[in-house]
Amino acid sequence: MKHLLFCVGLAVLSGAGLVRADQSPVSVPFKLGKKQAILLPVKVAGTEAEFRLDTGLGFDLISPQLAQKLGLEPTPTKIRPVTGGELELGQARLSSLTVGAQQENDLDVIVGEPRCFVSTGGESKVDGILSLAFFRNHPFTLDFANQQLVLENSESLSKRKAAGKKVDCRLSDENVVASVSLMLKERAPEPEKPGGLAGLLAGFGGGPPEPPKAWVQVDTGCENLLLDSKLMFTLKIDATGANITETEPTDQNGRKYRSFASQMGKIEVSESPSLTQEKSPVVFRKLLAEGVLGQDFLRRYTVTFDLPNSELIFGK
Numbered sequence: 001m002k003h004l005l006f007c008v009g010l011a012v013l014s015g016a017g018l019v020r021a022d023q024s025p026v027s028v029p030f031k032l033g034k035k036q037a038i039l040l041p042v043k044v045a046g047t048e049a050e051f052r053l054d055t056g057l058g059f060d061l062i063s064p065q066l067a068q069k070l071g072l073e074p075t076p077t078k079i080r081p082v083t084g085g086e087l088e089l090g091q092a093r094l095s096s097l098t099v100g101a102q103q104e105n106d107l108d109v110i111v112g113e114p115r116c117f118v119s120t121g122g123e124s125k126v127d128g129i130l131s132l133a134f135f136r137n138h139p140f141t142l143d144f145a146n147q148q149l150v151l152e153n154s155e156s157l158s159k160r161k162a163a164g165k166k167v168d169c170r171l172s173d174e175n176v177v178a179s180v181s182l183m184l185k186e187r188a189p190e191p192e193k194p195g196g197l198a199g200l201l202a203g204f205g206g207g208p209p210e211p212p213k214a215w216v217q218v219d220t221g222c223e224n225l226l227l228d229s230k231l232m233f234t235l236k237i238d239a240t241g242a243n244i245t246e247t248e249p250t251d252q253n254g255r256k257y258r259s260f261a262s263q264m265g266k267i268e269v270s271e272s273p274s275l276t277q278e279k280s281p282v283v284f285r286k287l288l289a290e291g292v293l294g295q296d297f298l299r300r301y302t303v304t305f306d307l308p309n310s311e312l313i314f315g316k
Contacts, residue, residue: 023153028100030147035223036295037123038142040130040149043098045070049127053142053149055305056219056292057117058177060097061110062128067092074111087116087253099130100151102138116253117221129221132176132307139306141315142220144299152304160304164315165272170215171310178305179215180312181270182293184227184235213270214290218303218312222294225267225280228287232260237284260284267297275301275314 030053031039038053049066067074067090074090090111097107115124139157141150152160169178212234214227232239237260239246245261261283268276277297304313 023101023151025153025156026101026151027143028149028151030149032147033123033126035118035122036299037118038149038220039123039126040099042128042130043096044128045095045097051128051130052114052118052123052126052221053131054117054129054219054221055132056177056217056221057129057131058172059110059133060107060129060131061112061114061117062092062094063114063126064090064111066127067111070094072111077110079110079112087112097134099134100149102134102151104134107134119251132178132305135305136176136307139304139308141302141304141313142298143302144295145302157304157306160302160313160315161306161311164302164304164313165275167269167271167275167312167314169218169307169310169312171307176307177217178307178310178312179217179289180293181213182216182291183211183213183268183270183273184231184264185211185266185268216291216293217289218298218305219292219294220298222292224294224296225264225282226287226292226294227282227284228290229258229260229284231290232284237262257285269314272314 028040033039033052040051040053042049042051044062044066047066047070072092072094074092077089077091079087079089092109092111094107094109096103096105097109098104109128113124114126114129117129118124139152141152141160143150150156167180169180171178212231214231216225216227237244239260243262247259247261248256249259250256261281264280264282266276266278267280268274277300281296302315304315306313
């Protein structure tokens with residue numbers, strides 16, 4: 001599970017999709033690495049490379065080794081992860097980055113070790129990480145069953161929307177990260193109502209409270225559902241309960257943190273309750289975001305990212 005997550009987004013993404021009708025959809029096969037990491041073939045300034053796709057990162061990243069091979073001279077910059085603290089990395093500009101038939105020129109990237117953005121045991125032997133920043137103007141679909149990334153055109157995108165379930169996504173304010181509203185269905189049982197007049201009066205409270213919701217980042221770089229530890233109080237979860245496993249691991253950057261592993265009774269996308277999962281594994285830990293929705297949920301669908309229209313489409 002990835003432990004460095006970024007609460008970053010895009011300032012303005014609006015209007016119609018920017019795909020052209022005369023383009024044909026292009027499928028790019030991907031491989032699965034450690035912990036279901038999505039590994040894509042790319043070209044960086046004409047050089048063939050392998051990148052990991054991480055839709056929760058917010059920016060594109062290349063390794064220091066690749067930057068040196070390309071003759072780039074990074075300038076210092078700082079990245080603030082959701083888990084706190086700062087990472088001192090570099091920043092550079094690529095002449096081009098190509099995935100399938102899609103190429104972006106003069107692309108700003110972060111220069112850093114990919115291992116800084118995966119947990120121990122995750123896939124880190126890659127040349128870089130591709131994020132939603134590369135796809136900000138280009139809708140694409142992740143077909144997990146067939147291990148294909150599909151670059152959509154206007155006709156194929158319309159078909160995805162007609163056949164799937166459309167969900168509005170929230171784009172954060174800086175780089176490119178998409179979040180959806182998730183309903184956390186099962187809370188701990190409410191205490192029994194008192195008898196007599198007190199119980200009668202309690203019945204006029206309007207029924208059970210609405211299940212809590214959280215805006216969670218859609219993140220292919222994370223395995224399971226992560227929620228900010230504050231939500232344990234909202235969900236009335238006892239951190240010392242029998243169904244909670246508490247640990248104090250050290251992340252890949254040497255920082256210790258408290259982690260509480262459990263299982264949600266049920267989660268569902270707020271706008272589309274049929275997009276649901278029973279008994280979802282969950283980890284509570286301190287985050288600067290409300291949560292992260294990982295591949296354990298996502299790979300049960302085909303997921304189309306239509307960022308120009310601030311939409312995700314979930315298909316069968």
